[in-house]
Amino acid sequence: MNSLLRLLAPAIAAACFCLSARAAEGLSDTHTPLSHTGVADLKEETDSAATPLVELRADNYDVWKYKRRFMVGFTSGTLDQKKRFGGEISSRWGASIISGRNIYLHRKAIGGFLKFGLNLDLNVNYANFAKGTGKLSDITNPGDINIDYGDGDTETEVSLGRHYITAGIAVGPTATFAPFYASGSRSLAALKFRPYFHVVPSYAAYIISDDEDTEIHSAFALWCAAGMEIQWKRLIVGLEWKGCTAKYKGMVDDMVSDFEEGYEAEKPHKFDMNMLNVSIGLAF
Numbered sequence: 193m194n195s196l197l198r199l200l201a202p203a204i205a206a207a208c209f210c211l212s213a214r215a216a217e218g219l220s221d222t223h224t225p226l227s228h229t230g231v232a233d234l235k236e237e238t239d240s241a242a243t244p245l246v247e248l249r250a251d252n253y254d255v256w257k258y259k260r261r262f263m264v265g266f267t268s269g270t271l272d273q274k275k276r277f278g279g280e281i282s283s284r285w286g287a288s289i290i291s292g293r294n295i296y297l298h299r300k301a302i303g304g305f306l307k308f309g310l311n312l313d314l315n316v317n318y319a320n321f322a323k324g325t326g327k328l329s330d331i332t333n334p335g336d337i338n339i340d341y342g343d344g345d346t347e348t349e350v351s352l353g354r355h356y357i358t359a360g361i362a363v364g365p366t367a368t369f370a371p372f373y374a375s376g377s378r379s380l381a382a383l384k385f386r387p388y389f390h391v392v393p394s395y396a397a398y399i400i401s402d403d404e405d406t407e408i409h410s411a412f413a414l415w416c417a418a419g420m421e422i423q424w425k426r427l428i429v430g431l432e433w434k435g436c437t438a439k440y441k442g443m444v445d446d447m448v449s450d451f452e453e454g455y456e457a458e459k460p461h462k463f464d465m466n467m468l469n470v471s472i473g474l475a476f
C-alpha cells in the first residue's frame with residue numbers, strides 16, 4: 193500500500209498543480225474584459241456629459257452674427273434759442289431713423305461673452321416745436337385766406353410752425369456683452385447688451401415760420417451721443433441721448449450775401465439742442 197501511494201503521489205501533485213493553474217487562468221480571463229468594459233463606459237459617460245456644453249458654445253457663435261440694424265423711434269428734444277427767439281422750448285413730438293453696422297474689432301469673444309467694436313450709423317432726427325396755422329390747401333393757395341383787421345386791410349395768415357431736422361454719420365466705440373452665452377437656454381443665450389458712445393458730424397436746419405415770416409437757419413453740428421441697446425435675437429430696443437451746441441446762419445441771408453456786395457447778413461445764432469431717443473428695430 194505504501195508503495196502504491198509513493199507511486200501515485202507525483203501524479204496527484206501534478207494534477208493539483210494543473211487544476212490550480214487552469215483556475216487562475218479562468219479568473220484572469222473573467223476580470224480582464226470587465227476591467228476594459230468599465231473604463232470604456234466611464235469614458236463614454238464623460239464624453240456624453242461634455243458634449244452638450246461643447247455643442248451649446250458652438251451654436252452660440254450665432255449670437256454674434258447679426259451686425260447690421262435698422263431702427264425707428266420717438267424723439268423728445270429741448271432747444272435753447274437764447275433771447276433772440278424766445279428762450280428754451282420743448283418739442284411736441286419727434287421721430288428718429290438709425291441705419292448702421294457694428295464692426296467687431298476681434299474675431300474671438302473675450303471670455304466667450306465680450307466683444308469690442310466700432311459703430312458706423314446713419315442718423316436722422318426730426319422734432320416739431322410748434323404747430324403751424326392753416327391747412328395744407330391754405331399753404332398751397334395762400335390767397336384763399338384773408339383776415340380782416342377792421343381798417344379795410346386784409347392779410348393772409350399761414351404759418352408752418354417750428355421744425356428741427358438733423359442728419360449725419362455716427363461713429364464711435366461700442367462694447368457688446370452676451371453674459372448668458374453659456375446658458376442651457378438658447379433664448380437666454382441670445383440676449384446681448386451694447387453700450388456705446390458716438391460722435392455725429394451732421395447738417396442741421398431749424399425752420400421758424402410764424403404769421404409774419406419764415407426763416408431757415410442751418411449749421412454744421414457736431415453731436416455727442418451716448419446710449420444703450422438691448423438685443424434679443426433679431427429684436428433691438430435702444431435708448432440714446434445726444435446733444436450739441438452750434439452756430440446757425442440764416443440760409444436766405446447767407447445766399448443773398450454771396451450774390452450781393454455790401455449786403456450785411458444777420459449774425460449767426462448759437463442754439464443748444466438736446467435729444468432723447470427711444471428706438472426699436474431689427475438686426476440682420
